[in-house]
Amino acid sequence: MDLPKVADIVIIGAGISGLSVALPIAKAGLSVAVLDKNEPWSDASGANAGTLSIQVKRAEVLSLIYESIERWKRMPEDYGIEVGFGQPGGIRVATTEAEYNQLEKSVEVQKNKGIDVRMLNREAVRQLGPWLGPNVMAGSLCLYDSYSNPLVAGNAMVAGARKLGGVIAGGNRVSEIRRNAMSDIDRFSIKTVSGDTIHASHVVNAAGAWAGEISSMLGVKLPMEVDVNMLTVTEPSPPIFNRVVTHVGGILSLKQLPNGTCLIGGGWQGRGSVSSGTKNIDYERFLHNMRVAADVIPKIRDLHILRTWAGFEAVAPDALPIMGQLGEDDHVWTLGCARGGYSLAPALGARLAEMILNPSKRDTLLQFSPQRFAP
Amino acid sequence: MTIEEVDVTIIGAGAAGLSAAGEAARMGARVVLVDDNQHPGGQYFRQPSPQNYKCKSLVSEKDRHRFVQLLKGIDTPLVRYCPGTTVWDIHDQFTIGLADGERSRRIRSAAIVISAGARDHVYPFPGWTLPGVITAGGSQNLIKGMGIAPAAPVVVAGNGPLLLVAAANLVSVGVEVAAVVEASNRPWNIVRHAAKLIHGGSNLGLAIKYLKILYKSKIPFLRGYGVIAAYGSECLSAVDVAPIIRNGKFERSQARRITAKTMVTGMGLTPSLELPRLLGLKETSMPLRGGPNIITNEKMMSSVFGVFVAGDGSSIGGVELSLVEGRIAGINAAIHAGIGASESMQLSLTRDLSAHRRLCKFRSGLERVFMNNVDWYDLLTPETIICRCEDVTWGKLHKCKEKGLITPLQLKAATRIGMGRCQGRNCLGTLAALTSHEGDDPTKEQEMPRTRPPARPILLSELLHEQLPPPELPDDPHLPRQQD
Ligand SMILES: Cc1cc2nc3c(=O)[nH]c(=O)nc-3n(C[C@H](O)[C@H](O)[C@H](O)COP(=O)(O)OP(=O)(O)OC[C@H]3O[C@@H](n4cnc5c(N)ncnc54)[C@H](O)[C@@H]3O)c2cc1C
Ligand SMILES: Cc1cc2nc3c(=O)[nH]c(=O)nc-3n(C[C@H](O)[C@H](O)[C@H](O)COP(=O)(O)OP(=O)(O)OC[C@H]3O[C@@H](n4cnc5c(N)ncnc54)[C@H](O)[C@@H]3O)c2cc1C
Numbered sequence: 087m088d089l090p091k092v093a094d095i096v097i098i099g100a101g102i103s104g105l106s107v108a109l110p111i112a113k114a115g116l117s118v119a120v121l122d123k124n125e126p127w128s129d130a131s132g133a134n135a136g137t138l139s140i141q142v143k144r145a146e147v148l149s150l151i152y153e154s155i156e157r158w159k160r161m162p163e164d165y166g167i168e169v170g171f172g173q174p175g176g177i178r179v180a181t182t183e184a185e186y187n188q189l190e191k192s193v194e195v196q197k198n199k200g201i202d203v204r205m206l207n208r209e210a211v212r213q214l215g216p217w218l219g220p221n222v223m224a225g226s227l228c229l230y231d232s233y234s235n236p237l238v239a240g241n242a243m244v245a246g247a248r249k250l251g252g253v254i255a256g257g258n259r260v261s262e263i264r265r266n267a268m269s270d271i272d273r274f275s276i277k278t279v280s281g282d283t284i285h286a287s288h289v290v291n292a293a294g295a296w297a298g299e300i301s302s303m304l305g306v307k308l309p310m311e312v313d314v315n316m317l318t319v320t321e322p323s324p325p326i327f328n329r330v331v332t333h334v335g336g337i338l339s340l341k342q343l344p345n346g347t348c349l350i351g352g353g354w355q356g357r358g359s360v361s362s363g364t365k366n367i368d369y370e371r372f373l374h375n376m377r378v379a380a381d382v383i384p385k386i387r388d389l390h391i392l393r394t395w396a397g398f399e400a401v402a403p404d405a406l407p408i409m410g411q412l413g414e415d416d417h418v419w420t421l422g423c424a425r426g427g428y429s430l431a432p433a434l435g436a437r438l439a440e441m442i443l444n445p446s447k448r449d450t451l452l453q454f455s456p457q458r459f460a461p
Numbered sequence: 462m463t464i465e466e467v468d469v470t471i472i473g474a475g476a477a478g479l480s481a482a483g484e485a486a487r488m489g490a491r492v493v494l495v496d497d498n499q500h501p502g503g504q505y506f507r508q509p510s511p512q513n514y515k516c517k518s519l520v521s522e523k524d525r526h527r528f529v530q531l532l533k534g535i536d537t538p539l540v541r542y543c544p545g546t547t548v549w550d551i552h553d554q555f556t557i558g559l560a561d562g563e564r565s566r567r568i569r570s571a572a573i574v575i576s577a578g579a580r581d582h583v584y585p586f587p588g589w590t591l592p593g594v595i596t597a598g599g600s601q602n603l604i605k606g607m608g609i610a611p612a613a614p615v616v617v618a619g620n621g622p623l624l625l626v627a628a629a630n631l632v633s634v635g636v637e638v639a640a641v642v643e644a645s646n647r648p649w650n651i652v653r654h655a656a657k658l659i660h661g662g663s664n665l666g667l668a669i670k671y672l673k674i675l676y677k678s679k680i681p682f683l684r685g686y687g688v689i690a691a692y693g694s695e696c697l698s699a700v701d702v703a704p705i706i707r708n709g710k711f712e713r714s715q716a717r718r719i720t721a722k723t724m725v726t727g728m729g730l731t732p733s734l735e736l737p738r739l740l741g742l743k744e745t746s747m748p749l750r751g752g753p754n755i756i757t758n759e760k761m762m763s764s765v766f767g768v769f770v771a772g773d774g775s776s777i778g779g780v781e782l783s784l785v786e787g788r789i790a791g792i793n794a795a796i797h798a799g800i801g802a803s804e805s806m807q808l809s810l811t812r813d814l815s816a817h818r819r820l821c822k823f824r825s826g827l828e829r830v831f832m833n834n835v836d837w838y839d840l841l842t843p844e845t846i847i848c849r850c851e852d853v854t855w856g857k858l859h860k861c862k863e864k865g866l867i868t869p870l871q872l873k874a875a876t877r878i879g880m881g882r883c884q885g886r887n888c889l890g891t892l893a894a895l896t897s898h899e900g901d902d903p904t905k906e907q908e909m910p911r912t913r914p915p916a917r918p919i920l921l922s923e924l925l926h927e928q929l930p931p932p933e934l935p936d937d938p939h940l941p942r943q944q945d
Binding site: 124125127128132237238240241245248320321335337345366367369370371372373374376377379380386387388389390391392393394395 | 550552553556558567864865866868870871873874875877880881882884908911913914915918919920921922924925927929930932934
């Protein structure tokens with residue numbers, strides 16, 4: 087694909103973070119180019135489970151998660167795109183006494199933050215989820231818990247951004263970012279490995295697991311770690327359960343999609359590293375993941391597993407989003423590294439777009455600013 | 462938790478696996494031989510249980526004898542044969558995960574032989590998913606493996622030597638074959654490559670036998686033709702055949718219809734690559750030999766130290782080559798596991814190596830006899846199904862293309878092609894071929910979905926029994942990360 091020579095804003099990384107910034111910016115009429123080293127949406131965003139859960143989120147992001155799920159839901163109206171959204175509500179389960187206490191505490195915190203969530207005892211949880219296993223001793227219910235099918239969302243968001251005039255260009259690895267004299271359009275020269283250069287007045291680092299690398303190109307150190315998350319999908323089956331199911335220990339996420347396949351995750355770690363480019367299944371942890379799943383919903387035992395995979399998930403040391411101005415220059419931005427980054431990106435992306443477009447909004451969400459890691 | 466340890470794991474008990482196991486055991490290696498079928502023998506030697514036999518046995522005296530010898534080779538305490546067991550994972554040089562339908566467990570070994578055989582290469586064409594359209598391997602399994610004769614009349618169509626084998630076998634069990642339709646049209650190549658073909662040894666005798674059977678039966682033999690469509694409402698009732706013209710396309714104006722209840726398609730075999738791909742073994746493309754082949758050295762060792770690949774699972778070569786490769790791999794795998802080779806083993810290895818060279822010459826001759834430039838994808842119509850699990854048609858893929866979705870990954874996301882129960886075994890090859898010239902850079906290889914465990918679908922319940930150390934629980938993902 088031919089790259090433009092100039093764009094108002096160049097975004098590095100065509101995952102959910104990059105595209106969530108690109109859509110509102112393109113809609114505002116600015117020229118935007120999103121570059122990705124591989125195909126768009128082929129890393130964390132393409133690999134993720136698509137769980138949009140409120141209940142599992144940390145207190146610090148609860149104010150954003152509502153908004154973000156609303157934005158997911160409104161994608162058809164806002165951008166005319168179908169992102170495989172469903173809002174079946176979610177049950178978060180506990181299977182031991184300790185987990186029960188933990189769940190109760192967490193529900194308390196969430197209620198205090200105004201989240202519509204309620205505790206269910208053994209009977210109540212079974213009434214809502216007769217498919218839950220006997221070891222489930224309690225649960226909490228949040229009717230806003232949702233999902234988006236990443237397979238559907240990826241192509242849709244890319245197409246949506248393109249329809250608004252955005253350039254989404256895979257196969258363009260950014261290798262160098264140079265700051266030029268302070269002329270406005272030519273503030274940055276962004277070079278790709280294949281030798282192309284784009285000039286831009288703003289740069290957004292949305293490079294996911296490689297955000298640290300891009301930051302270094304901009305002379306800023308961004309502390310972050312990368313997990314290798316595993317996920318499993320079963321054969322399609324007639325409906326077994328009808329909620330997004332999570333676990334208070336964070337060791338399970340389970341949902342059945344409209345096509346009948348069940349998606350099983352839970353933050354179990356595979357093997358590999360960004361530096362080696364490998365992301366493989368860890369046999370024992372995979373088995374543990376399946377056991378937790380079968381313990382919580384016994385009926386899925388009878389399903390065949392068709393595929394497993396793993397993806398790189400970038401995480402900040404405090405597991406909170408990193409969003410805002412990167413370093414000294416108020417033309418350099420970053421977004422990513424949130425736990426639950428898929429859920430939160432539409433809200434964070436929209437806010438970041440506002441900050442870029444409107445200097446008076448630049449003090450939004452300072453708690454997530456990368457400045458918190460400045461030495 | 463204890464993981465059983467052996468010297469050599471052998472996956473697949475066909476011609477290659479059985480001979481590998483026999484040789485490794487003869488060296489003194491402790492061997493586990495895993496095969497997902499209930500009966501040993503693989504595609505070629507497997508025999509039905511007598512009570513199921515409904516048509517004439519096809520097994521020659523010679524093969525019966527060879528099979529008995531192969532089974533004798535594994536009839537030692539050194540070989541543990543696990544039938545009805547699927548290898549679904551290989552990790553950590555070399556632990557395999559195997560499941561028998563009830564439970565999964567692990568075995569670790571110093572060396573591994575993958576002899577997982579091949580499967581029929583199917584090019585989609587209009588009507589190929591109709592009941593009654595079966596592959597040459599399927600037909601072979603029916604008559605040889607289960608003793609069942611397919612419904613007549615049968616049209617046998619495709620390309621390559623297996624087509625003749627399948628047709629001759631049908632004739633031999635008394636099934637009416639309406640026509641044999643072979644795409645290649647270069648009979649003179651037999652003369653041209655005679656110098657190579659002469660190395661075929663017993664293969665040659667067999668070929669002549671098959672040709673005689675077909676000749677005697679006076680079955681119409683259409684050379685330079687192909688089936689362009691199969692018809693039928695519930696199941697197959699007829700096929701259309703048309704000549705293939707010089708550019709490899711089909712001359713539809715000269716099509717004619719043949720009544721058939723069964724169509725046997727044989728477009729060659731392609732190695733089963735799930736396990737090699739789990740390990741990331743290096744491949745090379747061999748269009749005349751089933752497409753992607755595993756690169757092996759003269760020891761049958763792949764690009765990964767200690768992993769040997771033999772038989773049709775590495776490169777299509779037929780049963781004789783598979784037997785020889787199995788023996789070579791078995792001996793070398795045992796050596797790799799630290800077992801010394803006696804002089805007599807060395808000698809037999811040398812003999813096998815020279816047999817291997819001879820058979821390879823024969824193979825390259827045979828391949829040239831059947832060489833063709835047919836553009837099978839010329840047969841696609843918008844209604845033709847490409848991925849049968851997810852019901853994806855060529856037209857659907859084309860629509861995506863119009864929307865700018867052109868790469869395999871984009872098409873997979875958009876249509877779910879390759880995501881069904883067969884795990885893409887049948888359609889991903891087609892997808893790769895159909896998209897190879899798309900994309901931003903037509904010279905660049907397209908990124909294909911990766912092969913991940915399970916290599917074959919596995920029941921979740923099978924994973925619940927193996928004893929494991931207690932889990933290190935993942936960090937609660939929604940709390941700050943624990944510092945160590
Ligand atoms: C298996 C798994 C399951 C998950 N499940 C969930 C879930 O259920 N719910 C949830 O909310 N979150 C989930 N997450 C987390 C979520 O997927 C991520 O937080 C989110 O997708 C991150 O999006 P991103 O756009 O920041 O990163 P990515 O999607 O990784 O995108 C970054 C892009 O930058 C590109 N890039 C990198 N370097 C360069 C360069 N030099 N030049 C050009 N491009 C470059 C990459 O190729 C990549 O495409 C999961 C993660 C994984 C791995
Ligand atoms: C129609 C037809 C006719 C043929 N006729 C002839 C002929 O006349 N002459 C000739 O030379 N050749 C012939 N062949 C080819 C011959 O069958 C093969 O060359 C030979 O069987 C290859 O032996 P193999 O051991 O490599 O594989 P196979 O015999 O296919 O054995 C592989 C075994 O591995 C098992 N397996 C695969 N994956 C796994 C896994 N993950 N876990 C556990 N087990 C697994 C399979 O079930 C199978 O039992 C014919 C083939 C066909 C299809």
